[in-house]
Amino acid sequence: MDSKKYGSILRTVSKPARYTGGERGQVIKDKADVLCRWAFCFPDSYEIGMSNLGVRILYGALNSEPDVWCERVYTPWVDMQERMREYGIPLSAHESGDPISEFDIVAFTLQYEMCYTNVLVMLELGGIPERADERGEDDPIVIGGGPCAYNAEPMADFFDIFSIGEGEEALPELARLYIKMKADGTYSRRAFLFRAATELDGFYVPSLYRVEYGEDGTIASFEPVDERVPRRVIKRVVEDFDHAYFPTAPVMPYTEVVHDRIMLEVFRGCIRGCRFCQAGMVYRPVRDRSVETLCRQAEEMYKNTGYDEISLTSLAIDDYTCVGELTDELIKWTNENKISLSLPSLRADSFTRELMAKISGVRSSGLTFAPEAGTQRLRDAINKNVREEDILNAVHIAFEAGKSQVKLYFMIGLPTETDEDVLGIPALAAKVIEEYYKTEGRNKKRPPQVTISTACFIPKPFTPFQWAEQISKEEFVRRQKLIADNIHDRRIKYNFHDSEVSFIEAVLARGDRRLGKVMSEMHRLGACFDAWDEHFSAERWQAAFESAGIDPDFYTRRERAPGEIFPWDVIDVGVTKKFLLSEYEAAKASRPSKNCREGCSGCGALVYGGDTLCRKMRG
Amino acid sequence: MTPVRVAFSKTGSLSFISHLDLMRTVSRILVRADIGIYYTEGFNPHPKLVFALPLSVGAESVSELFDIKVEGEADCGLILSRLRREAPPEMEIRDVYVPSRKFRDIAFAEYDIAIHHKDMPEDGAERVNTLTDSPLVLTKKTKSGEAECDIREYIAALTAELREGDLYIKTRLSADAEHYLNPEYVVLAVRRGLGIEEDDIAPGGDTYSIMRTRILDGAGEDFR
Numbered sequence A: 001m002d003s004k005k006y007g008s009i010l011r012t013v014s015k016p017a018r019y020t021g022g023e024r025g026q027v028i029k030d031k032a033d034v035l036c037r038w039a040f041c042f043p044d045s046y047e048i049g050m051s052n053l054g055v056r057i058l059y060g061a062l063n064s065e066p067d068v069w070c071e072r073v074y075t076p077w078v079d080m081q082e083r084m085r086e087y088g089i090p091l092s093a094h095e096s097g098d099p100i101s102e103f104d105i106v107a108f109t110l111q112y113e114m115c116y117t118n119v120l121v122m123l124e125l126g127g128i129p130e131r132a133d134e135r136g137e138d139d140p141i142v143i144g145g146g147p148c149a150y151n152a153e154p155m156a157d158f159f160d161i162f163s164i165g166e167g168e169e170a171l172p173e174l175a176r177l178y179i180k181m182k183a184d185g186t187y188s189r190r191a192f193l194f195r196a197a198t199e200l201d202g203f204y205v206p207s208l209y210r211v212e213y214g215e216d217g218t219i220a221s222f223e224p225v226d227e228r229v230p231r232r233v234i235k236r237v238v239e240d241f242d243h244a245y246f247p248t249a250p251v252m253p254y255t256e257v258v259h260d261r262i263m264l265e266v267f268r269g270c271i272r273g274c275r276f277c278q279a280g281m282v283y284r285p286v287r288d289r290s291v292e293t294l295c296r297q298a299e300e301m302y303k304n305t306g307y308d309e310i311s312l313t314s315l316a317i318d319d320y321t322c323v324g325e326l327t328d329e330l331i332k333w334t335n336e337n338k339i340s341l342s343l344p345s346l347r348a349d350s351f352t353r354e355l356m357a358k359i360s361g362v363r364s365s366g367l368t369f370a371p372e373a374g375t376q377r378l379r380d381a382i383n384k385n386v387r388e389e390d391i392l393n394a395v396h397i398a399f400e401a402g403k404s405q406v407k408l409y410f411m412i413g414l415p416t417e418t419d420e421d422v423l424g425i426p427a428l429a430a431k432v433i434e435e436y437y438k439t440e441g442r443n444k445k446r447p448p449q450v451t452i453s454t455a456c457f458i459p460k461p462f463t464p465f466q467w468a469e470q471i472s473k474e475e476f477v478r479r480q481k482l483i484a485d486n487i488h489d490r491r492i493k494y495n496f497h498d499s500e501v502s503f504i505e506a507v508l509a510r511g512d513r514r515l516g517k518v519m520s521e522m523h524r525l526g527a528c529f530d531a532w533d534e535h536f537s538a539e540r541w542q543a544a545f546e547s548a549g550i551d552p553d554f555y556t557r558r559e560r561a562p563g564e565i566f567p568w569d570v571i572d573v574g575v576t577k578k579f580l581l582s583e584y585e586a587a588k589a590s591r592p593s594k595n596c597r598e599g600c601s602g603c604g605a606l607v608y609g610g611d612t613l614c615r616k617m618r619g
Numbered sequence B: 001m002t003p004v005r006v007a008f009s010k011t012g013s014l015s016f017i018s019h020l021d022l023m024r025t026v027s028r029i030l031v032r033a034d035i036g037i038y039y040t041e042g043f044n045p046h047p048k049l050v051f052a053l054p055l056s057v058g059a060e061s062v063s064e065l066f067d068i069k070v071e072g073e074a075d076c077g078l079i080l081s082r083l084r085r086e087a088p089p090e091m092e093i094r095d096v097y098v099p100s101r102k103f104r105d106i107a108f109a110e111y112d113i114a115i116h117h118k119d120m121p122e123d124g125a126e127r128v129n130t131l132t133d134s135p136l137v138l139t140k141k142t143k144s145g146e147a148e149c150d151i152r153e154y155i156a157a158l159t160a161e162l163r164e165g166d167l168y169i170k171t172r173l174s175a176d177a178e179h180y181l182n183p184e185y186v187v188l189a190v191r192r193g194l195g196i197e198e199d200d201i202a203p204g205g206d207t208y209s210i211m212r213t214r215i216l217d218g219a220g221e222d223f224r
Ligand code: SF4
Pocket: A271, A284, A285, A286, A595, A596, A599, A600, A601, A602, A603, A604, A605, A606, A613, A614, A617
């Protein structure tokens, strides 16, 4: 946004630096050299969007093409939205300040369901027709991607196309197809979408499939409208992950953003297969980067950013076989440069004194572990292979190193959970406090503090629990209260997620196209920033369900039959429905499975080629 | 260890970042520049960094200063080129030198202010030039809350001219630690005096801009 032209408006809004752009590292191109312009929209605030590693990767990958220019767009905060509507200011891209309606392709990354309402707000502010079938030849192609695209059927009415799986290779291919068709005069919206769906891998065009429903409301058939259209869309995977593009000169925000640090992506996928976790399934096969590559990337990023923290991101970082070697190499230069190392996803069962010593430079005085469930029985059922001894051992090491605060993350409402499992949560917290006083060499100056956080379980597509029912909101509240009533120690704090929000997330996560009406209605009712507690309104969602004639319980309060056709069956993520079903059966029998390193369970991800861990293990 | 002073400008979109954002941005520039910066001691070490004067969000400046310390001798030429390499586009590093005076010797700052309004009175400039003849009482933020205050005691000079219907003001305001006047108050006083409150903030509507042009010592000389 031009700071001169809009100066008076910028003075009236909160944090104007969100809108002015001009950051170091942003990509500026000469429009004369550009044949395909992308507006890459993050449907949440600037502070959240700028922190996203996936967006950084795709921004860089698209801009590596000389004739493609990718720019950034975020959801303006509510005060700015008001000004934009009042003064007719269109939503525009950060780099050029051009309205997004002038772009060739408008992309949205769908990171969580609660950002869907922001997508519709951004289309409106951008002057782009809301529904895909209302768009004309001069309107941009609207594409969605990110984790929610594995089942974005509730948003199918509003997107022309979805990118399924990892985008760093797929999106440049789509841009090339666009440029080619524009150049040889064969471009039309229809022709372009058809060729993307039929000639490129990993692109799903919802309008090319017809859905019919049976009397019980479940899907009776989900068929392509044309035999040339693939029956299932195969997700894209970067096979050579070690050499894959990774941005080492990111855009440097001026204003504080959520993750303002160096993020190293150590591996993709996860060997564990926790049964509630979608990421652990859809990012398979497991691929990792070499220590050499990671060290080079870290050093380059440090030179380019000046950040004082390196975070090793990935699903369960200590599963990285070379984590010791990697941290040894990094510490050689991070300590003297006053850079701290953080490992946000530690597993209690592989937490060691050596690892603790390396991250003790971290400024926070606490550590976080995620036992997920309160009893061993339930941890076995969800395949979270962490034992109580592991957790107590891990906190012991942390206490020894002078830490006094521990955060423990759990989920409530998991399939097969009983009150005994729920009561296991405060009981475990109490044992952690006991462990503190058993630890020689603890920090005696500070009293211990254990914070329990419980999320509400949300059954997700492409997990063994995709068939499961979600417990009712009232039952969530009862279990939350059960935990609160059984904490008898002021040194234990308890936080929990709002079950109303989790209920809506659950509806959308496994929703189908009929929910499009609800989304339109939500937009009409003024919804935006539903991911922010202060803007979420359960009443508004209720009103939208009612006026769309949709019963939300259909999507949440129902155990699905093994043979039910799911809206997301059209997507092929490698992991098979058969494998997921067998895992669901194992869960019901409280039987854990082996992790990929102990042996391949034949999940289906082996269909992907490349130097994956799956292949290495198969020899 | 040598103290080093850096003179820089902050214009365009950079004028909309807060003081905290500026601190963060400069800290990272200092790290990237790799100039042997001196860090504060303690649990959370960060580059030692002191800015001369605050600047309100939205105001530009071609005359900003911050002080740092570097280990050993200071090679000001090298520091200048390294900082230039690392600064974002709208931050121009103008000068680097070893200071001989402390920031507490700063007495005044000068500003260019431009005000645009659709109902700008034709005699606007004359009226501004005599504005300080009578009391200019505004509610001013102070260390202990808000207080009514006659801001004339902070205004060392104020002249205006009208060009193509816009008002161009040059003003010198006190800027010592005890008596710092934010130039936004001058904009407020002028608008009130002329009866031209901002009521249309749309592009091309009523607007103003502030540019800090100089920082001066008690004798009215450029502060270095
Ligand atoms: S194919 Fe085997 S090794 Fe690979 S992710 Fe699936 S279960 Fe694990």
